[in-house]
Amino acid sequence: MRASVRFGLPDGSAETLYAGDLVGRTWAAALRLDDPDVSEAHAMVSLRGERLWLLALRRRFSVAGKAMDAVALEVGMEVRLAPRVALKVESITLPDAVLGLEGPGLPAQVLPGTCSLVFDPHPRLAPGSVAGAEAVFWESDGLWRVRHGEQTIPFEAGQSLGLPSGTFVAISIALSVAGQHATRADDAAPLRIVASFDTVQIHRPKAEVFVLVGQLARVVSELATVQQPMAWEELARPHWPHLDDRDALRRRWDGLLGRLRDRLREGGLRPDLVASTRIGLVELVLREGDVVEDRG
Numbered sequence: 001m002r003a004s005v006r007f008g009l010p011d012g013s014a015e016t017l018y019a020g021d022l023v024g025r026t027w028a029a030a031l032r033l034d035d036p037d038v039s040e041a042h043a044m045v046s047l048r049g050e051r052l053w054l055l056a057l058r059r060r061f062s063v064a065g066k067a068m069d070a071v072a073l074e075v076g077m078e079v080r081l082a083p084r085v086a087l088k089v090e091s092i093t094l095p096d097a098v099l100g101l102e103g104p105g106l107p108a109q110v111l112p113g114t115c116s117l118v119f120d121p122h123p124r125l126a127p128g129s130v131a132g133a134e135a136v137f138w139e140s141d142g143l144w145r146v147r148h149g150e151q152t153i154p155f156e157a158g159q160s161l162g163l164p165s166g167t168f169v170a171i172s173i174a175l176s177v178a179g180q181h182a183t184r185a186d187d188a189a190p191l192r193i194v195a196s197f198d199t200v201q202i203h204r205p206k207a208e209v210f211v212l213v214g215q216l217a218r219v220v221s222e223l224a225t226v227q228q229p230m231a232w233e234e235l236a237r238p239h240w241p242h243l244d245d246r247d248a249l250r251r252r253w254d255g256l257l258g259r260l261r262d263r264l265r266e267g268g269l270r271p272d273l274v275a276s277t278r279i280g281l282v283e284l285v286l287r288e289g290d291v292v293e294d295r296g
Contacts, residue, residue, distance in 0.1 A: 002098055002113075002139060003047050003175065005073055007031065008088035019047035020112050022272075023081070024057075037082030041272045041285070045073075050175055052092055054079060057272060058285055069288075097175060099144055099157060101125065101137070103168030110173055114138040119165060126262055134163045144170075190289030191269075195224035202269060210267040215239055216260045220274065220284065224292045229281040232257075257282075 006016045017023070021030035024042040033042075039058040046053045054061070056069045062080045063071050071079065073089050080086045102108040106123040115125045116133035129136045135148040137155060146155040148163060155161070157172040192203040200212040200220045212220060219235055233246075236253035243249050261271035275285045286292065 002093075003052055003095065004093045005045060005052050005089060006091045006093075008090045010085060014090055017045045018113055019045055019052065021045045022057075023054075023087075033081065033085055035082050035085050038085055041275060042081055044270075047175075050094065052094070057270070057287075058275075094175060097157075097172040099155075100171045100173040101168055102171055103161075104166035106168065108171055108173065111137050111139075111144065117163070117168065123165065124262065124266065126258075127265075134165060135161060135168070190287070190291070191273075192291045192293070193220070193224060193284075194293045194295060195221040196295045197221045200224075202267070207268070210269060212260075212263065215256055216263060219256065219260060221294075223274065223282065223284040224294050227284070227292065229283040232276065232280050232282050235282055 002018050004016050004018050006014055008014050015031050017030050022041055022044055023029055023031045023033065024040050025033060025035070025038050026040040029041070041057045042059050043057055043061060044055050046055050052073045054071055054073055059081075060067045060069055061071075062068060063077060071077070073079075073092060075089050075092060077089045078086050079089070098110050100108050100110045101117070103123065106117075106125075109125065112125065112127065114129060115127055115137050116130035117135040117137075118124060118126045118130055118133045125137075126133070129138075135146050137144060137146050139145075144155040145152060146161060148161065155170050157170050159170045161168045161170070190205070194201040194203070195217075198213065198217055198221075200217040202210040202212075204210070218239070222235055223230065232253055233249070236249055236256070239256065240249055240252055243252070257274070257276060260274055264273055265271045272285055274282065276282045284292070
């Protein structure tokens with residue numbers, strides 16, 4: 001019950017990607033491509049309406065020789081990410097409905113792949129398998145499963161899940177509805193980011209102003225001020241100035257960065273707006289048309 005696209009790769013193999021999956025060099029990409037002309041977060045598969053799209057993130061791609069920021073995927077289409085890297089759309093799967101979850105404090109939303117139900121303090125779906133989560137959901141061979149406590153069971157529409165925090169229910173969400181919010185984080189509209197140290201406002205056309213406060217705002221404000229990549233430790237140290245253990249500092253930083261990306265995702269913004277490289281640099285990733293106002 002997930003929308004997917006199967007890409008043929010330059011080496012003759014093929015990979016299936018789902019809505020929300022990243023394409024790039026980063027280890028976190030669902031389709032990892034080892035080529036110097038492919039960026040770490042190059043593109044993202046997006047479900048919009050009843051179609052799958054590929055959206056450019058840090059670099060553009062081309063279709064039929066034309067540079068593009070977004071394209072509706074079609075079988076037979078060739079998408080060129082770099083001179084030596086082209087992806088061919090072999091097949092597209094669009095089910096009538098996808099599986100979602102709702103419950104106390106959690107509005108109905110699509111299960112985006114492997115994800116965890118966490119509370120901090122409000123319920124939300126966090127990507128991946130999170131230690132200490134009340135429940136973890138994943139899909140295998142087209143069937144959904146959930147683990148809570150020591151129990152792992154199949155999970156399908158109409159099924160209730162009794163947890164300490166309340167009863168959550170698996171629901172079927174029509175694809176036409178799911179596409180309106182399943183991958184909101186890849187919204188391609190230009191952003192106006194107003195950074196004022198302890199608060200950050202992110203403005204988008206025809207959308208409410210999204211606000212960050214506290215530690216999360218200070219991270220974005222610092223990156224907005226320097227407007228260039230910074231070492232993670234430079235960003236982390238002001239938050240925990242008396243923590244001498246560098247490994248402990250890194251764990252706290254990773255947690256803070258994870259919370260920041262979760263907040264961006266919840267607000268319908270792309271989580272890679274604040275990106276981290278494998279050599280420890282962190283940067284604010286701006287697309288064409290994005291504007292930063294540093295008022296700190």
